[in-house]
Amino acid sequence: MALKALIFDVDGTLAETEEAHRQAFNATFAAHGLDWHWNQQDYARLLKVTGGKERMAAHRAAVGHGPDDATIAAMHKEKTAAYGDILARGGLQARPGVLRLIEEARAAGLLLAIATTTSPGNVEALAACLWGKPAGQVFDVIAAGDVVKAKKPAPDIYLFALEHLALPAAQALAFEDTWNGLHSAKGAGLKVVATPSVYSAGEDFAAAHRVLPDLGCFRLVDALALA
Ligand code: XBP
Numbered sequence: 001m002a003l004k005a006l007i008f009d010v011d012g013t014l015a016e017t018e019e020a021h022r023q024a025f026n027a028t029f030a031a032h033g034l035d036w037h038w039n040q041q042d043y044a045r046l047l048k049v050t051g052g053k054e055r056m057a058a059h060r061a062a063v064g065h066g067p068d069d070a071t072i073a074a075m076h077k078e079k080t081a082a083y084g085d086i087l088a089r090g091g092l093q094a095r096p097g098v099l100r101l102i103e104e105a106r107a108a109g110l111l112l113a114i115a116t117t118t119s120p121g122n123v124e125a126l127a128a129c130l131w132g133k134p135a136g137q138v139f140d141v142i143a144a145g146d147v148v149k150a151k152k153p154a155p156d157i158y159l160f161a162l163e164h165l166a167l168p169a170a171q172a173l174a175f176e177d178t179w180n181g182l183h184s185a186k187g188a189g190l191k192v193v194a195t196p197s198v199y200s201a202g203e204d205f206a207a208a209h210r211v212l213p214d215l216g217c218f219r220l221v222d223a224l225a226l227a
Contacts, residue, residue: 001168001170001171001227002171002227003110003171003172003173003223003224003226003227004110004111004165004167004171004172005110005111005112005113005140005165005167005171005172005173006101006102006105006110006111006112006113006172006173006175006223007113007114007115007158007161007162007165007172007173007174007175007185007190008098008102008112008113008114008115008139008174008175009114009115009116009174009175009176009177009178009181009185010114010116010118010122010123010126010144011116011117011118011122011177012177012178012197012198012199012200013095013098013175013176013177013181013195013197014094014095014098014126014130015092015093015094015095015098015126015129015130016092016095016197016198017087017092017122017126018043018047018197018198018199019198020083020086020087020092021052021079021083021118021122022038022040022043023082023086024079024080024082024083024086025038025043025052025055025056025079026038027079027082028075028078028079028082029075031078032067032071032075034066034067036059036063036066038059043199044199046058046059047178047199047200048180050117050151050152050153050180051117051145051151052076052079052080052118052119053069053072053073053076054151056072056075056076057069057072060072076119080119080121080122081121083121083122083125084121084122084124084125087125087126087128087129088125088128088129090129092126092129092130093130094130095195095197095214095215096214096215096216097214097215097216097217097218098130098215099130099131100215100219101215101218101219101220101223102138104219104220105220105223108220110220111140111141111165111167112138112139112140112141113139113140113141113142113143113161113164113165113172114135114139114141114142114143114144114161115143115157115158115160115161115174115184115185116143116144116145116157117144117145117151117152117157118144118145119144119145119146120142120144120145122144123135123142123144127139140165141161141164141165143157143158143160143161143164144157147160148160152178152180152181152183152184153179153180153181153182153183153184153187154184154187155184155185155186155187155188156184157184158174158184158185158187158188158190159188162188162190168189169188169189169190170189170227171227172190173190173191173192173193173223173226173227174188174190174191174192174193175192175193175194175195175215176192176193176194176195176208177194177195177196177197177200178197178199178200178203179200179203179204179205182194182205182207182208183207186207191209191226191227192207192208192209193208193209193210193211193212193215193218193223193226194208194210194211194212195211195212195213195214195215196211196213209226210226
């Protein structure tokens with residue numbers, strides 16, 4: 001069936017954003033006087049838990065102490081604001097090929113969607129950073145964060161995106177950087193192009209239709225051929 005949409009994960013796929021997330025988490029922990037601090041090794045392990053609130057709860061369980069769920073939810077809002085401040089300082093680039101592929105797809109009349117665990121505010125912060133405009137002016141559908149209860153690797157966020165695109169999975173192609181994201185998209189019946197990121201480089205991408213170092217040499221014609 002003809003390819004009609006590209007669906008992008010956000011963190012690690014559009015840009016290497018997880019370092020900014022890690023800094024925002026640590027700044028929030030410090031602001032709350034917590035003895036929590038996630039170094040890169042901690043964070044690589046914690047990233048296996050998708051969702052910032054869920055990640056903080058998983059850390060609380062692991063260390064045996066920490067704020068209650070209501071406080072975690074409040075902290076997560078502060079963390080999202082801190083993340084936006086970090087991105088607003090500028091300097092974050094899109095991963096190779098991302099901007100060009102999105103431009104080619106738009107010019108060819110394809111639909112564009114986001115399917116991400118990250119919070120909608122973070123999608124807006126990244127869109128401002130990469131395109132200088134609201135995410136809704138770049139993407140036709142934005143499926144983000146708590147719009148679904150079950151986060152990646154559950155397929156829910158991709159099923160939500162497909163529903164709002166009004167397309168069957170066969171007419172879309174997903175782009176992901178993690179095992180969790182790959183299996184979320186696969187679970188929704190999508191073909192997946194995997195571009196491992198700094199934090200996900202060692203993960204298992206055997207289930208992907210293509211595994212690439214990045215999208216620097218991947219054109220729309222390649223996406224059409226994969227569909
Ligand atoms: C990545 C995630 C998110 C981010 C942090 O989402 O799992 O939790 O790490 O963002 P994806 P939040 O790869 O699906 O883009 O703190 O807003 O969850």
